[in-house]
Amino acid sequence: MRDHDSVRRSYDSVAEEYTARMHDELAGKPLDRALLASLLEQTEPGAGIADLGCGPGHVAAWLAEQGASAVGIDLSAAMVEAGSRRFPQVEFRQGDLLELPAKDGEFGSVVAFYTIIHLDPADLRRAFEEAARVLRPSGLALFAFHAGEEIRHLDEWWGHEVDLDFRFFEPARIADLLEAAGFTVEMRMERAHYAHEVDTRRAYLLARRGTAA
Template sequence: MPDHDVVRRSYDTVADDYTARLHDELAGKPLDRALLASLLEQTEPGAPIADLGCGPGHVAAWLAERGASTVGIDLSPAMVETGRSRFPKVEFRQGDLLELPGADREFGSLVALYSIIHLAPGELPHAFAEAARVLRPTGLALFAFHVGEETRHLDEWWGHEVDLDFRFLQPARIAGLLEEAGFTVEMSMERAHYAGEVDTRRAYLLARRGGS
């Protein structure tokens, strides 16, 4: 099992650089914006949207700018503090994907963009069960991740010492685990990397929580 403290410390270390470099990344990601807009359109009016593994909160802020009530949740306290100072429209909470700081059925929808890639394979079912727990019946969840079987390790990132594993995932396996957690996968798609992104293939799954 991974040491989540190691992941937390690594993201604390790069929080300032991460924010400076990626705070406006959605400007160059038209497909991501379209998927987020679709999620927002289908979210129960007035229901908050959770951004799991939100980093500095730029995705939650993009949704908030379009009228959503958003809650950013991240393992890294430095990311949370950076987000609070930069995006006052977003509520931030520190927390782990395996023990989300949210009430049962609190959120109308949720997004988890490249956050499940730091979990061990055996932790994914627990993470998806937690996502289902905090999501309202028939609420939507949008997941994004790198496609493949490999694990890439970083011990240096933007000149900072880190200790991070990035696990690539197979869409069919993730879809199966989501189904086991009570979701119905409504959309699965892939794209090539955009200019300026790491050269990986990206997958998106849109899944709806069961109604019970």
């Protein structure tokens, strides 16, 4: 779990700065908002939506503003604390993508924006199986990640010492792993980065959990 420990410590160290800089990030991402609105429209009425690897919870907060019951889950206790202060309309939980703090079938949909990028490739399928576990039958999962095959490492971020790998994944590989975890991939999309974003190719996959128990 060394990698997870370094991710936790790194995000703990940048939590306050990250929250200050990124709390309204979606304001400059019209395609992301459109995809989230589509997810919300297709979510079973009354069912909650989990934001996996939520950071300070800005995505969950946007969903809550649209009327969703949103739950943010993040590995970093400092992120959870910072998010809870800024976005009281969101329920926050600290937890790992490989062992989510949620009941079986608790959510109608899950969102994971730039979350799997910190996972070892060997852990991806387990993470997807956990996402499937906490979803209701036919629930939806929306993933966003950097497309490619490289790894970018950070030792310093906004003046804070960190130890973070950002892993890029080819969409076809992620789609195959989602299918193996019991999902059916319904949408694949890529876009160029916005001017204010890091220069990477952005990938989105929308997948639906199977109906079998």
